Amino acid sequence: MSAALPSLQELISLRSMRALVTGAAAGIGQAIAYRLAEAGANLVLLDVQEEALQSAAEALRKRFGVQVLTARVDLTRKEEIDAFWSHLEGPVPDILVNNAGIFPFEKFENLSEGLYRRVLQVNLDAVLWMCQHFVRRRGKQGGVVVNVASIEALLPFMDGLVHYGVSKAGVVALTRGLAREYAHKGFRFNVVVPGGVLTRGFRGVLKEVLRGRLRFLLAGRRFLQRLPARRFAHPDEVARAVLFLCSDMATYVHGALLPVDGGFLSA
Numbered sequence: 585m586s587a588a589l590p591s592l593q594e595l596i597s598l599r600s601m602r603a604l605v606t607g608a609a610a611g612i613g614q615a616i617a618y619r620l621a622e623a624g625a626n627l628v629l630l631d632v633q634e635e636a637l638q639s640a641a642e643a644l645r646k647r648f649g650v651q652v653l654t655a656r657v658d659l660t661r662k663e664e665i666d667a668f669w670s671h672l673e674g675p676v677p678d679i680l681v682n683n684a685g686i687f688p689f690e691k692f693e694n695l696s697e698g699l700y701r702r703v704l705q706v707n708l709d710a711v712l713w714m715c716q717h718f719v720r721r722r723g724k725q726g727g728v729v730v731n732v733a734s735i736e737a738l739l740p741f742m743d744g745l746v747h748y749g750v751s752k753a754g755v756v757a758l759t760r761g762l763a764r765e766y767a768h769k770g771f772r773f774n775v776v777v778p779g780g781v782l783t784r785g786f787r788g789v790l791k792e793v794l795r796g797r798l799r800f801l802l803a804g805r806r807f808l809q810r811l812p813a814r815r816f817a818h819p820d821e822v823a824r825a826v827l828f829l830c831s832d833m834a835t836y837v838h839g840a841l842l843p844v845d846g847g848f849l850s851a
């Protein structure tokens with residue numbers, strides 16, 4: 585029987601694939617780009633931070649010899665998303681990772697329409713439009729999508745993140761809806777659910793703690809006390825889960841929520 589099975593190396597390999605990753609200039613997105621490139625995928629990387637994106641791309645070309653195309657796309661703007669897809673050169677990506685996201689804290693009473701819209705635009709609307717373009721362009725070829733949500737979608741924990749939780753709960757619903765509708769058309773949609781991951785974005789939260797804001801301090805303490813792993817994640821620990829879902833290791837995984845949260849949701 586084992587002779588007929590593909591090797592682990594073949595299953596995890598993304599050679600001859602092209603993968604598109606949003607928010608790839610920093611944090612979890614950069615870590616995902618690194619692992620997908622290591623697995624052999626050519627990349628298309630999107631971000632608003634052009635310089636950081638260029639240097640991340642150059643490092644990946646040098647290290648793994650893969651092709652890396654970069655594009656500055658502001659995901660709050662649907663017209664930029666549309667323009668990106670209509671000008672995209674080369675083969676349509678086989679894999680889409682919707683990672684870009686923002687998590688500005690604001691008390692619910694003080695939440696402005698502008699901030700609410702911006703969070704929804706980046707965290708949810710852009711994911712939806714990217715998925716729509718992907719499905720349209722891939723057509724009968726099918727493809728693989730991994731979206732990045734958050735534990736806040738399932739278990740709101742921090743004060744000041746209601747709007748964020750709403751956006752990420754939307755990402756979960758979107759992923760599951762598309763998984764149901766498109767699995768038989770050759771698409772796989774899954775969502776990773778990270779807990780606390782040590783990125784620059786997350787360090788912004790920790791800075792608030794250091795500034796002595798009592799509510800952050802108490803929430804940070806409660807968070808760690810509840811966390812079975814008792815530590816935050818390295819971005820690469822999320823990237824490895826994303827690589828698994830992108831690869832043929834996960835050919836029968838559809839519409840799954842994969843927590844990468846040190847056990848937070850299970851405690």
Ligand SMILES: NC(=O)c1ccc[n+]([C@@H]2O[C@H](COP(=O)([O-])OP(=O)(O)OC[C@H]3O[C@@H](n4cnc5c(N)ncnc54)[C@H](O)[C@@H]3O)[C@@H](O)[C@H]2O)c1
Nearest residue numbers: 607610611612632658659684685734778780781783785786
């Ligand atoms: N870090 C955590 O603890 C944590 C926990 C749960 C979920 N997440 C999610 O993981 C994802 C990545 O988070 P991170 O911590 O790496 O964040 P980060 O702030 O370190 O990086 C996010 C990247 O997205 C890009 N981006 C932001 N707005 C954009 C826009 N309008 N258009 C294009 N690109 C844009 C940024 O420039 C940046 O490169 C997000 O979706 C976030 O919600 C993070």
